[in-house]
Amino acid sequence: xxxxxxxxxxxxLGIYDVVKKISVNNNAVLPVLLISSLxxxxxxxxxxxxxxLQLISSNHLFYIPxxxxxxHAMLFLKSVIVVTSWIFSFFALKxxxxxxxxxxxxxxxxxxxIGAIIIFSEQLSMYQWMGIITTLTFFYMFxxxxxxxxxxxxxxxxxxxxxxxxxxxxxxxxxxKYLLRQINRMAVQCYFTFYQVALFIPIVFFIxxxxxxxxxxxxxxxxxPLIGLFLIIADFFYFYAxxxxxxxxxxxxxxxxxxxxxAFAFGAYLFKEKNIKTKTIxxxxxxxxxxxxxxxxxx
Numbered sequence: 188x189x190x191x192x193x194x195x196x197x198x199x200l201g202i203y204d205v206v207k208k209i210s211v212n213n214n215a216v217l218p219v220l221l222i223s224s225l226x227x228x229x230x231x232x233x234x235x236x237x238x239x240l241q242l243i244s245s246n247h248l249f250y251i252p253x254x255x256x257x258x259h260a261m262l263f264l265k266s267v268i269v270v271t272s273w274i275f276s277f278f279a280l281k282x283x284x285x286x287x288x289x290x291x292x293x294x295x296x297x298x299x300x301i302g303a304i305i306i307f308s309e310q311l312s313m314y315q316w317m318g319i320i321t322t323l324t325f326f327y328m329f330x331x332x333x334x335x336x337x338x339x340x341x342x343x344x345x346x347x348x349x350x351x352x353x354x355x356x357x358x359x360x361x362x363x364k365y366l367l368r369q370i371n372r373m374a375v376q377c378y379f380t381f382y383q384v385a386l387f388i389p390i391v392f393f394i395x396x397x398x399x400x401x402x403x404x405x406x407x408x409x410x411x412p413l414i415g416l417f418l419i420i421a422d423f424f425y426f427y428a429x430x431x432x433x434x435x436x437x438x439x440x441x442x443x444x445x446x447x448x449x450a451f452a453f454g455a456y457l458f459k460e461k462n463i464k465t466k467t468i469x470x471x472x473x474x475x476x477x478x479x480x481x482x483x484x485x486x
Contacts, residue, residue: 190374192428199421204289206410208235210452211281215405217395219414220273220389227415231377239452251373258370259378265366266382268359270390276352282345284456286300286392286463287338290470291349292327293447293477298357300480322476344345364429371479372426380419421446444477 210219231251239250245252254262280288286303297319304311336372340346366375395402428439451470455463 189428189431189434190442190477192431193439193480194423194445196326196424196428197443197445198205198445199417201446201453202297203414203417203421203448204285205305205457206413207277208257208285208450209457210408210414211220211277212419214281214408215399215403216274216277216281217387217391217402218219218405219411220277221384221391221413223414223418224380224383225415227419228312230416230419234272235377240258248406248414249373250376252371254370254374258374261366261370262375262378263382264362265362265375266379266386268355268362269379270383270386271276271437272352272355273279275348275355279345279349279352280293283338283343285347286451286466288349289447289454290473291346291448292353293444293470293473294326295353295357295444297480299360300449302361303326304356304453314479316343316347318479320481321479322473325472325476328469328472332421333362363426363459366481367426367429372430376419376422376426440442444474447474466483 210223234249235244235251238249239253243250243312276288276292300315300319338346363375399405425439425443447470451466
């Protein structure tokens with residue numbers, strides 16, 4: 188059951204990646220982040236209101252309970268991690284081809300596994316080692332492919348940005364499993380979304396707005412609010428999967444990375460990006476590495 192929920196999450200996450208690229212292409216990143224976060228938060232306002240008025244029962248799928256001050260602090264920390272990941276990732280997505288960004292993001296489960304090893308002292312199986320070596324090998328080959336497009340993985344700061352965004356995303360994934368053992372999943376998704384907006388408002392008005400001519404002007408696109416909508420749907424299924432007691436964060440995270448296939452295909456079709464055949468081979472290699480990680484973790 189939980190793995191099927193993870194696959195549905197991957198579908199919507201892939202669409203989310205595509206509308207992100209459409210939204211930030213030749214556009215100011217920070218206001219896009221704020222508006223997309225607002226569109227997500229708006230969805231939860233009626234649900235939270237109806238829950239507090241007891242018009243949605245406590246056993247309902249969309250019920251949002253109240254939480255303690257400590258739990259609010261825990262969710263604020265999650266929002267800081269996610270906002271950091273988003274800022275790095277969205278700036279990278281603006282300046283790099285989607286067919287470069289999405290495969291790098293697909294390596295997230297690798298860093299999640301490494302984090303689990305460090306934090307929980309897990310021992311790697313043979314298949315997990317094979318998965319790590321395979322993933323890193325094809326990740327390196329992507330760096331070689333990037334050079335043919337004038338993108339140096341060592342010198343291009345946007346590559347550094349997407350790697351940092353991926354690392355913070357992996358940290359968020361590890362933290363999610365911990366949070367969902369302590370806090371109701373709908374409360375996690377709702378309040379964390381509100382805190383994202385609270386963080387982006389000062390960032391936009393005190394960092395971007397005074398220097399908007401330097402950082403780039405903002406252009407409204409209807410794809411921008413869709414970022415928040417598709418992320419809410421993807422995260423709903425993701426948190427639901429993690430909420431199930433026997434779910435495994437490493438496998439959920441890996442299955443979620445299946446979204447790369449959708450993002451990669453749209454990048455190739457919509458944006459007519461280069462070296463698609465070569466990148467496809469390397470992407471398949473990364474996905475094989477991730478599959479080995481899943482198999483090794485499930486043993």
